[in-house]
Amino acid sequence: MRRILVLGGTAWLGHEIARAALADGAEVVCLARGESGTVPAGVRLVAADRTAPGAYDALTGEWDDVVELSHDLGLVVPALEALAGRARHWTLVSTVSVYATNDEPGADESAAVVDPVDLTDYGQAKVAAERATAEHVGDRLLVARPGLIVGPGDPSDRFGYWPARLAHGGPVLAPTAAGRFVQVIDVADLAAWVVRAGAAGTTGTINAIGDTHTFDDFVVQAQAVTGSTSDIVEADDAWLLDRDVRWWAGPRSLPLWIPVEDSGFxxxxxRAYTASGGDVRPLQETIRRVLDDERHRGLDRERRSGLTLRDEAALLAEHPSRMGR
Known part of the structure; x- marks a missing residue:
């Protein structure tokens, strides 16, 4: 039986990887503090603070794959020192945020990455983690660089904002769609691929991302899933920014909205992901999974990303196309 160690495993992606590994027939162990949630039933949790001395002492024997999720060198390096010599394969989950620019459509894994000089920056910290891991693991390493991870349980609310908002009804404020794109990876597809790639001994650096859709297509597919007939009210960048609407994520944002000049993101x-056996399920299936989860959690709940209905209504009242209505 394969032995898989997930460094983490109680938060969203780590939990999904542990579940997928267990379903694949592996013995699965998660090392985590256990404060972010529970491990899947059937998975063994080794509760430990990774910053404490002896954090890895309970992890005995050889491992067929170790999956590291952290970007913090203070966690990444001690784990490598303790475990790299006993791992047949090592998977570091990194991010496409390591790339230096986002202006080239179709860029692959050979694109230049940022210089890791500020490790408080997530992308730079991941570059440092990639390099430290490569030094310890060598040719046993798979660096997985996901793009935007979406699916049920997503704590960021970036993707789920849109199907939830469309399901709620009424006019919907959106950025101008021209020149904008959406590219996501379903968390279940990513987790299943991480497990399969580890079993196959896949190595190298791979962008673990889905297919590209225009923003218009994404909205149309979300409308189809939700049954929405909402009027989509587009606003240009300057109009939104002048009213303190923010890019991409977080409070008072329009999620997934990024500058057109960064549309390569x-x-x-x-290609490398699909060639290595990565699945990309239809976008509508992911939207449907997310919508079911949003309804379960509450369409009107407080969110980490997006506009509140009150803020959106105030903005719509100012929109030139709706003045006086």
């Missing part, structure tokens, strides 16, 4: 090549 959502148009990266996923």
């Amino acid at each position: 959502s148009q990266r090549s996923n």
Whole structure:
């Protein structure tokens, strides 16, 4: 039986990887503090603070694959020192945020990455983690660089904002769609691929991302899933920014909205991912999974990303196309 160690495993992606590994027939162990949630039933949790001395002492024997999720060198390096010599394969989950620019549609894994000089920056910290891991693991390493991970349980609310908002009804404020794209990876597809790639001994660096869709297509597909007939009210960048609407994520944002000049971020090549056995389920299936989860959690709940209905209504009242209505 394969032995898989997930460094983490109680938060969203780690939990999904542990579940997928267990379903694949592996013995699965998660090392985590256990404060972010529970491990899947059937998975063994080794509760430990990875910053404490002896954090890895309970992890005995050889491992067929170790999956590292952290970007913090203070966690990544001690784990490598303790475990790299006993791992047949090592998977570091990195990010496409390591790339230096986002202006080239179709860019692949050979694109230049940022210089890791500020490790408080997520992308730079991941570059440092990639390099430290390569030094310890060598040719046993798979660096998985996901794009935007979406699916049930997503704590960021970036993707789920849109199907939830469309399901709620009424006019919907959106950025101008021209020149904008959406590229996501379903968390279940990513987790299943991480497990399969580890079993196959896949190595190298791979952008683990889905297919590219225009923003218009994404909205149309979300409308089809939700049954929405909402009027989509587009606003240009300057109008939104002047009213303190924010890019991409977080409070008072329009999620997934990024500058047109950075549209390559959502148009990266996923050829290596699909060639290595990665699945990309239809976008509508992911939207449907997310919508079911949003309804379960509450369409009107407080969110980490997006506009509140009150803020959106105030903005719509100012929109030139709706003045006086």
